[in-house]
Amino acid sequence: MILNFDSEKPIYIQLSEAMEDDILKGIFEEESQVPSTTEISISFKINPATAGKGINMLVDEGILYKKRGVGMFVSTGAKSKIHQKRKNAFYNNFILSLMDEASKLDISMEEIVNMIERGKRK
Amino acid sequence: MSVIEVKNLTKDYGNTKALDDISFILEPNKIYGLLGRNGAGKTTLLNFITNKIFPTKGDITIDGDRVFENDKALNTIFYMMEKNLYPEDLKVKEIFKWTKEYYTLFDMEYANNLANKFELNVNKRVKNLSTGYTSIFKAIVAMASNADIIIFDEPVLGLDANHRNMFYKELIANYSENPKTIIISTHLIEEVGAVLEEVIILRDGKLIEKKSVEELLASAYIITGEASKVDEYLKEKNYIGEETIGKFKAVTVLDSIYDKNEALAKELNLDFAKVELQKLFISLTSS
Numbered sequence: 353m354i355l356n357f358d359s360e361k362p363i364y365i366q367l368s369e370a371m372e373d374d375i376l377k378g379i380f381e382e383e384s385q386v387p388s389t390t391e392i393s394i395s396f397k398i399n400p401a402t403a404g405k406g407i408n409m410l411v412d413e414g415i416l417y418k419k420r421g422v423g424m425f426v427s428t429g430a431k432s433k434i435h436q437k438r439k440n441a442f443y444n445n446f447i448l449s450l451m452d453e454a455s456k457l458d459i460s461m462e463e464i465v466n467m468i469e470r471g472k473r474k
Numbered sequence: 475m476s477v478i479e480v481k482n483l484t485k486d487y488g489n490t491k492a493l494d495d496i497s498f499i500l501e502p503n504k505i506y507g508l509l510g511r512n513g514a515g516k517t518t519l520l521n522f523i524t525n526k527i528f529p530t531k532g533d534i535t536i537d538g539d540r541v542f543e544n545d546k547a548l549n550t551i552f553y554m555m556e557k558n559l560y561p562e563d564l565k566v567k568e569i570f571k572w573t574k575e576y577y578t579l580f581d582m583e584y585a586n587n588l589a590n591k592f593e594l595n596v597n598k599r600v601k602n603l604s605t606g607y608t609s610i611f612k613a614i615v616a617m618a619s620n621a622d623i624i625i626f627d628e629p630v631l632g633l634d635a636n637h638r639n640m641f642y643k644e645l646i647a648n649y650s651e652n653p654k655t656i657i658i659s660t661h662l663i664e665e666v667g668a669v670l671e672e673v674i675i676l677r678d679g680k681l682i683e684k685k686s687v688e689e690l691l692a693s694a695y696i697i698t699g700e701a702s703k704v705d706e707y708l709k710e711k712n713y714i715g716e717e718t719i720g721k722f723k724a725v726t727v728l729d730s731i732y733d734k735n736e737a738l739a740k741e742l743n744l745d746f747a748k749v750e751l752q753k754l755f756i757s758l759t760s761s
Contacts, residue, residue: 363668399671
């Protein structure tokens with residue numbers, strides 16, 4: 353997990369994204385335990401409330417779950433949930449702005465597809 | 475639980491107002507940063523909270539009890555002062571013992587553990603400690619005090635990077651284990667920024683901000699690019715602190731990061747950057 357204190361993103365969002373990345377990469381397997389809020393806040397020297405906020409976002413989305421008195425675990429199906437979420441974000445962040453810019457520049461659908469093909473070969 | 479309430483606090487020294495009508499409430503179990511330039515009134519404010527001086531006007535209560543001449547309220551607070559007020563001829567371990575007399579919840583085992591971790595020799599006399607180790611020693615006494623409210627005035631003074639790193643980690647571990655109200659007054663804002671939940675900023679004896687760090691950082695952003703283009707972007711915008719190097723200009727805009735004019739910035743070929751707590755602080759407190 354890496355946090356970038358110079359990034360424009362709030363630290364709690366970076367934390368939840370970094371945790372998601374590690375789940376996608378298999379560093380944290382489904383049904384395995386992840387570091388506690390305390391461990392995270394100590395090792396990154398961040399306020400425990402900030403760490404808690406980042407972790408709770410993932411709990412709310414069903415990516416992590418709490419076992420009382422034991423700790424925090426990766427939910428079954430977390431990987432595909434993150435995949436789906438990132439796919440939606442890809443559509444919203446890249447595709448929609450791509451279509452927007454394309455219409456401003458009068459680029460046809462066919463040209464866009466050609467450009468994507470060209471980009472793929474690079 | 476210890477709610478600190480400061481009401482209309484004013485302190486005059488002759489004609490100067492060291493503190494000017496300050497009011498705020500500190501909720502329990504949060505880590506606060508008290509920020510301000512030299513002479514802004516930070517230490518004066520802390521001296522009030524710990525009943526070291528009397529206000530000209532105003533009041534401070536902890537859980538509704540006034541702190542003035544109130545031993546019960548004061549025993550819930552531990553104040554690590556920047557100045558060293560410990561008897562210089564005493565050994566560190568003697569001061570640990572002495573502290574336990576006043577703060578009965580003082581955790582001797584934890585204090586010795588911390589001394590070990592920081593390689594502080596408890597058999598040394600206070601007067602023989604270096605600046606860095608004087609800070610470490612005082613910080614250890616404060617952390618082990620087990621008070622509901624712990625105030626640190628420049629806790630990392632003279633500490634090397636390694637010891638500062640250890641201090642922040644031990645502080646967070648201490649807080650996580652035993653949530654309490656922590657107030658840190660410091661000039662090293664950047665490295666403590668992420669540790670804080672809220673900041674209180676004083677300027678010329680006045681309270682100018684009391685906000686969560688997250689909110690504060692979201693309330694400003696930096697716009698950079700070619701100077702004339704930046705000026706164009708700034709029309710009808712509230713901004714502080716600008717830096718110009720040749721034709722390049724960077725300006726701190728006092729506006730929510732969620733209200734950036736992305737389209738205009740793109741058109742003018744400008745870039746956004748995150749405002750750093752330290753820079754924002756400098757902009758907010760410079761005259």
